[in-house]
Amino acid sequence: MTLTLPSTIAIDGPAGSGKSSVSFAVAQRINYLFVDTGAFYRAVTFLALEQALDLHDAAQLVALCEQTHFDMTPDRKDDGRQFTFLANERDITQDLNTPQVDKAVSIVAATPEVRASVLEAQRLLAKKGRVIMAGRDIGTVVLPNADLKIYIDASLEKRAERRHKQRRDNGEQADYEAILANLRERDRLDSSRDTAPLLQADDAIKLDTSDLTFDATIEAAYTLIANWTPSAT
Ligand code: DC
Secondary structure (H helix, E strand, O other): OOOOOOOEEEEEOOOOOOHHHHHHHHHHHHOOEEEEOHHHHHHHHHHHHHOOOOOOOHHHHHHHHHHOOEEEEOOOOOOOOOOEEEEOOEEOHHHOOOHHHHHHHHHHHOOHHHHHHHHHHHHHHHOOOOEEEEEOOHHHHHOOOOOEEEEEEOOHHHHHHHHHHHHHHOOOOOOHHHHHHHHHHHHHHHHHOOOOOOOOOOOOEEEEOOOOOHHHHHHHHHHHHHOOOOOOO
């Protein structure tokens, strides 16, 4: 029997919930394109910092978006990347997860004009189908008609622990308390902003991973996908 899989899968959740790693692993397993929408906001943030723009000035950010063609490809290299992110053809993948970008990205992501600018590029990537798109507002705003929506959550402390371990494993300096404070603040900013706040869509299935290992989370997400049935409507 062949499985009928949902063509567009939206995975939302807070920072550090593991949604990107889980989405990537599941996408590999079912041979889908993985789109990490946080990368778009990180890219705008990185470029704005690089050009010393005022992050609170929406006009400067919009001008930057208008001058930049963003693209995301499944190309991988030997540096652990899950995708390659291009800004005007320049590979900035490795610049997206620095502490400086981590710290500033919520401001950029809360700017409605920036969100409007990147929305079409994100929808375009989903257009061909066979895509798992991860973010904060995929089920609610970017792909409200996604075939399957999953909301991945975990307690703040668990998420901080995981991010701390991930940084240490990568050989980076990491302070648990600082990571915890950063995640708490990002939760607050992501959830309280006016435009496209972090929100579970009414028709999303919640997956709490606080007590699940990474492998068990992948299995749980895969099971939801494999058990999906096309709705009659
Ligand atoms: O998932 P992440 O940590 O890479 O996200 C980076 C930032 O972008 C974070 O502040 C939330 C924001 N974001 C968003 O507002 N909407 C999305 N669809 C994805 C990320």
